[in-house]
Amino acid sequence: MIVKNTYGSSVAFSVKQFGRIPKNEFTGSALDRKKQEPKKDTKAKKKESKDKGRTERSLSRRSKQKIRKKITCFARCYKRLSFVTLTFLNKVSDEQAVNLLRKFVDNAKKRSDDFQYVWVAERQTKNDIFEGNVHFHMITNKYWKIDKWWNYWIDLQLKNGIEPRDKDYKPSSAFDVKQLNSNNIRSIASYVTKYVTKNDAKFKCQVWNCSKRVSELYTDFYTTEEYTDQFIRMGAILKEKEIKDHNNRTFLKLKMIDLNRNTLPLYKRLDDKNINALKK
Template sequence: MSFVTLAFLNKVSDEEAVNILRKFLDNAKKRNKDFEYVWIAERQTKNDAFKGNVHFHMITNKYWKVEKWWNYWIELQIKNGIKPRKKDFKPSSAFDVKQLNSSNIRSIASYDTKYITKNDAKFKRQVWNWLKRVSELYTDFYTTTEFTNQFKRLNAVL
């Protein structure tokens, strides 16, 4: 499993961001029929150049060839009208991957849960989503029941 952060080359509207993310995920699903993910939108707070810009965190069951997918993420943005703020600006942080293991899975799940359940930023689009195959039982395997209980409080899990 991997923890992936997807950031943008320049300012982007919420609608543009989700549209580009959808295209990215559709491509990943085409290349791996068993691809599963949960994504969360977050506003940037520490980057003064893009303060308030949306970026995404994902937990996936995919091993990512970083160079290949980093280039694809950059090219996809440019193809969809998100121009780099400076010529040839391709930040390595635009596509960041951390492998999940038994020592960090709970902290990553807690981090994502915090943003799903306590995110007070305003968005014009949904702030999280998961592939339909990701079930409550599968999620619960990696987390405490408090994780899924927070989804239940949001009426996100029946």
């Protein structure tokens, strides 16, 4: 059997059942996507774009898994990360909100040598005045000067027609920053679970995005079952599940692995692959 691994989980699958052996040891990077030729029919493309704008979007199960993996790999490449929450002074449409977020991100890029990020949209549920208003959570590798960027985020909203509900309403929570220790993988996982995994809201805008460098991080690598045997010997298997075919033969094995100071060194090959990729 061939095993597909990422931080905290390993899936062993039957090559005979699935019919092919992976060509590359590492997968999950945007670098491996096949480039598609641009479509000549621009009218059809514009119509498709408009249709997408009308359709509500949400995070699929696959997207949640992808975000979880990208954030974990991102955290393994930087010692410290920041968790930023951006909220609005008044009620905004989803489209207006995401356009302001893009302007904010573009400005941060211009003022940073190496600005990497992952952002996710979320609905406000505990705000009675702006109930359902979109806001954004963003994990970045940037150190933020709070006063400077808080003022910029407020001014950006004012310049784009978002007036506060009261004349002097400038909440400190509009730009909220928490520092994350990337060595504490459980801390990172808790944020991912809270703001990504449980996020089932629908939006009339893009639901998540990440910087180019983060999209290029590899999230998975292939091994034989000898690799996962190491976790068994360490007593690090939290949960195990087997899926069998109609002949009662196992063709899929799932192992959930405890991430700690003993098990994390076994992911060094993935750490090194991504750290080297970021240097290019």
